[in-house]
Amino acid sequence: MRALIVDDSRFIRQHLRQLLEQIGLCCEEAGNGREALQLLRGSAPFDFMLLDVNMPQMGGLDCLKAVRDAGLHPPMKVMMVTTEADNSFICRALEYGADEFLMKPFTPESLRVKLMMLGLAA
Amino acid sequence: MTINETAFFRDHKMFEVLRDTILPRLIEANSSQRELRIWSAASSTGQETYSLAMLLCEHFADLADWDVKIVGTDTSPQVIEYARRGRYRRLEVNRGLAARMLVKYLAHDGEEWEVAPKLRSMCDFQYANLCAPLPKLPIFDLVLLRNVLLYFPQESRSSVFRSVHRQMAPGGYLVLGTSEQAEDSTNLFQAEFVRECYFYRPAQT
Numbered sequence: 001m002r003a004l005i006v007d008d009s010r011f012i013r014q015h016l017r018q019l020l021e022q023i024g025l026c027c028e029e030a031g032n033g034r035e036a037l038q039l040l041r042g043s044a045p046f047d048f049m050l051l052d053v054n055m056p057q058m059g060g061l062d063c064l065k066a067v068r069d070a071g072l073h074p075p076m077k078v079m080m081v082t083t084e085a086d087n088s089f090i091c092r093a094l095e096y097g098a099d100e101f102l103m104k105p106f107t108p109e110s111l112r113v114k115l116m117m118l119g120l121a122a
Numbered sequence: 123m124t125i126n127e128t129a130f131f132r133d134h135k136m137f138e139v140l141r142d143t144i145l146p147r148l149i150e151a152n153s154s155q156r157e158l159r160i161w162s163a164a165s166s167t168g169q170e171t172y173s174l175a176m177l178l179c180e181h182f183a184d185l186a187d188w189d190v191k192i193v194g195t196d197t198s199p200q201v202i203e204y205a206r207r208g209r210y211r212r213l214e215v216n217r218g219l220a221a222r223m224l225v226k227y228l229a230h231d232g233e234e235w236e237v238a239p240k241l242r243s244m245c246d247f248q249y250a251n252l253c254a255p256l257p258k259l260p261i262f263d264l265v266l267l268r269n270v271l272l273y274f275p276q277e278s279r280s281s282v283f284r285s286v287h288r289q290m291a292p293g294g295y296l297v298l299g300t301s302e303q304a305e306d307s308t309n310l311f312q313a314e315f316v317r318e319c320y321f322y323r324p325a326q327t
Contacts, residue, residue, distance in 0.1 A: 100221055
């Protein structure tokens with residue numbers, strides 16, 4: 001399965017890549033929402049996108065909306081990973097088409113369980 | 123010694139089987155008295171108990187006018203108090219709780235999330251030592267005794283099984299942790315395998 005990690009922090013991308021690869025996902029990375037859209041428009045299907053919220057050029061919510069509006073990779077599951085924690089923000093992300101939400105900081109186990117809930121890990 | 127390791131919807135598969143198979147059976151069996159009693163027998167900080175309440179509210183709207191009670195018991199007064207407060211921190215709500223359930227059933231308040239009053243009214247937390255005579259408890263239709271037996275010696279486990287058996291309705295179900303078995307009490311329970319999960323029913327005596 002293919003995963004796209006979208007975060008403006010190289011360190012966090014590396015950390016997430018390590019965790020996802022341990023679970024068996026093949027990962028690609030993008031540094032912001034715009035880069036992610038470019039990648040999604042021109043690549044083989046992704047099964048999963050881990051999407052940060054606050055990023056330069058294009059943030060996670062705008063990226064998510066663009067992905068869902070354009071119908072890019074329709075079965076792709078999207079999980080927002082962010083320090084944002086307000087219920088109203090989580091509701092908005094779900095309305096825009098997010099499948100799940102993980103708050104930073106998180107443990108590897110929390111990520112693994114969320115992936116299981118999305119059918120992406122055993 | 124107590125281990126307060128717990129999470130919302132810990133072992134999702136088991137909760138799916140409860141939702142799809144076990145609870146519908148119990149609800150049908152209890153439809154005349156319209157009562158349901160569930161016991162989270164090592165409830166720790168309460169996530170399992172509240173997960174059960176969420177499961178019922180989310181998938182069994184018909185229970186709205188039933189008499190439903192979910193009892194969580196533990197040996198630690200501190201964790202019982204924690205469970206009663208129904209307030210959880212970020213790392214706790216991150217563990218196993220779907221975002222849709224979080225926003226529907228817990229209110230964000232500062233650095234914590236508080237379980238909705240509707241769920242809290244269904245749950246009751248009290249002290250019980252499974253290795254000692256139990257306090258007055260109802261007879262339960264469903265008992266969750268998960269990931270606790272492995273900390274007990276064989277002799278205590280047998281005693282716990284006898285106590286739990288006495289608290290169960292004849293048609294009830296017992297759920298153990300995924301790596302636990304009731305093999306030393308096979309005279310008390312009959313195992314039933316449902317979709318990769320073991321459930322134990324009181325044997326007919």
